[in-house]
Amino acid sequence: MNLPTLDTQKTVFDERSSSHRFVADLLKQADIAINGHRPWDIQLKAPGVIDSALSRGNLGLGESYMNGDWDAKSLDQFFYRLMRAQLHQRIRPTQLVYHSLRSRLLNRQNAKRAWEVGEKHYDLGNEFYAAMxxxxxxxxxxYWKDAATLDDAQEAKLDLICRKLDLKPGMRVLDIGCGWGSFMAYAAEHYGVECVGLTISKQQAEFGKRLMKAGLPVEFRLQDYRDETEQFDRIVSVGMFEHVGRKNYREYMEVANRCLKEDGLFLLHTIGKNLSTTSTDPWIDKYIFPNGELPTLGRVTDAAEGLFVVEDVHNFGADYDKTLMAWHKNFEANWAQFKEQFDHTFYRMWRYYLLSCAGAFRARETQLWQFVLSKQGVVGGYERVS
Incomplete structure (x- = not known):
C-alpha cells in the first residue's frame, strides 16, 4: 500500500476544508471548476492557494500563480468568468484593509513618488517593449473598429486622436506622458504639427532622441507634468492619467488648463473603473504599476469642473481586450530572447498581468475613455469624430 506524500495529504485536507468548499461553490457561479478539464478551470498544484486568495485577495492569488502553485490553460477566460460573475466583489480580504486605507489617506503619486513607475515598469528595456x-x-x-492587426489598430487610434483634436499644420502640441513618442511621431508626420512630450522614464527619453535625429519636430522632456509652464494649441494625454492619483486629479487639470491656449482642445485618454468604492488592485500596485490608481467617470469630471467643458466622451474599452491579447501573443512569441534577462517568475508575472487585464476588459469591469475638453466650450458645438 502506497502512503500519500506530505503534499498529497495537504491537498486532500484542502479539498475537505470549509474554505475549499466555499470557494468551489462560489466558482460554480462563474462556471469555473477546481481541477476541472476545461481551459478556464483552475488547476491547483500546491496547497494553500485558496486560503491565500481568501486572506489576501488578488495579491495572494497572483503571487501563488507566479510561484507556480496554480494554473489555468486559458488564464484570460478564467478571469473573464470570475469578473463577469462579480465574484471578486463578494470577497473582502481583511488583510487588504491596510492597503485600502493607505491608498485613501496617502498621496502615493506625489512629485517624489511619481518617478517610481518609470524606474520599475517603463525602464524594463526598450528592446523588451519593442518585441511586445x-x-x-x-x-x-x-482602436479596432476597422483594424485587423495590432499595427493597424494603433495607427487608427493615433489618427482618431489627431482628428478629434482637429490638428492643423504649424500647431504646437503638448503630450503629457508621451511614452516612446508614437503619437508625437505620427502627428508630426501626418498632420505637420510640432510636439513636446513629457515622460518620467529615462529609457523612453533615450528612445526619443532617435526620433529627433530622424528630423521630426518633436522634443522629449524628462520631467514631471507639474513642472510644465508653456502654453500649447493642443494637449493630449494617452494612458498617463492612471498614474496621477485622486489626490492630484485637480492639480493635473489645473496644469492642463494653464498650458492650453484659450481656444485649444485637450484630449484625455485613460483607463477607468466602474465603482468609486473599489481600491487599487494590490497585486498590480506591487508588481506592475506602483502607485497607480484608476479613476471613475465622476472623478474625472469633478476634477475638470470649472476648468473645462466636456465636449465628448468615447468609451471603447472592449478594444483593450484585443490589444492585450495581441501583446500577449507577441510576448510569448519573443520570450526566448529575454529568458536570460528575466527569470521564470517574471515570465509568469507578465502573463498574469496581460491575461488578467484582458479578462477584466472583456468582462467590462474596466473601461477605456477618451475625453475631449475645451476651456469655454467650442462655439457652435464640437463635431464628434469616430
Missing amino acids: LDKRMTYTCG
Missing part, C-alpha cells in the same frame, strides 16, 4: 508592442511602440489601447 506594435511597430510604433504604442503602449495603450488600440
Whole structure:
C-alpha cells in the first residue's frame, strides 16, 4: 500500500476544508471548476492557494500563480468568468484593509513618488517593449473598429486622436506622458504639427532622441507634468492619467488648463473603473504599476469642473481586450530572447498581468475613455469624430 506524500495529504485536507468548499461553490457561479478539464478551470498544484486568495485577495492569488502553485490553460477566460460573475466583489480580504486605507489617506503619486513607475515598469528595456508592442511602440489601447492587426489598430487610434483634436499644420502640441513618442511621431508626420512630450522614464527619453535625429519636430522632456509652464494649441494625454492619483486629479487639470491656449482642445485618454468604492488592485500596485490608481467617470469630471467643458466622451474599452491579447501573443512569441534577462517568475508575472487585464476588459469591469475638453466650450458645438 502506497502512503500519500506530505503534499498529497495537504491537498486532500484542502479539498475537505470549509474554505475549499466555499470557494468551489462560489466558482460554480462563474462556471469555473477546481481541477476541472476545461481551459478556464483552475488547476491547483500546491496547497494553500485558496486560503491565500481568501486572506489576501488578488495579491495572494497572483503571487501563488507566479510561484507556480496554480494554473489555468486559458488564464484570460478564467478571469473573464470570475469578473463577469462579480465574484471578486463578494470577497473582502481583511488583510487588504491596510492597503485600502493607505491608498485613501496617502498621496502615493506625489512629485517624489511619481518617478517610481518609470524606474520599475517603463525602464524594463526598450528592446523588451519593442518585441511586445506594435511597430510604433504604442503602449495603450488600440482602436479596432476597422483594424485587423495590432499595427493597424494603433495607427487608427493615433489618427482618431489627431482628428478629434482637429490638428492643423504649424500647431504646437503638448503630450503629457508621451511614452516612446508614437503619437508625437505620427502627428508630426501626418498632420505637420510640432510636439513636446513629457515622460518620467529615462529609457523612453533615450528612445526619443532617435526620433529627433530622424528630423521630426518633436522634443522629449524628462520631467514631471507639474513642472510644465508653456502654453500649447493642443494637449493630449494617452494612458498617463492612471498614474496621477485622486489626490492630484485637480492639480493635473489645473496644469492642463494653464498650458492650453484659450481656444485649444485637450484630449484625455485613460483607463477607468466602474465603482468609486473599489481600491487599487494590490497585486498590480506591487508588481506592475506602483502607485497607480484608476479613476471613475465622476472623478474625472469633478476634477475638470470649472476648468473645462466636456465636449465628448468615447468609451471603447472592449478594444483593450484585443490589444492585450495581441501583446500577449507577441510576448510569448519573443520570450526566448529575454529568458536570460528575466527569470521564470517574471515570465509568469507578465502573463498574469496581460491575461488578467484582458479578462477584466472583456468582462467590462474596466473601461477605456477618451475625453475631449475645451476651456469655454467650442462655439457652435464640437463635431464628434469616430
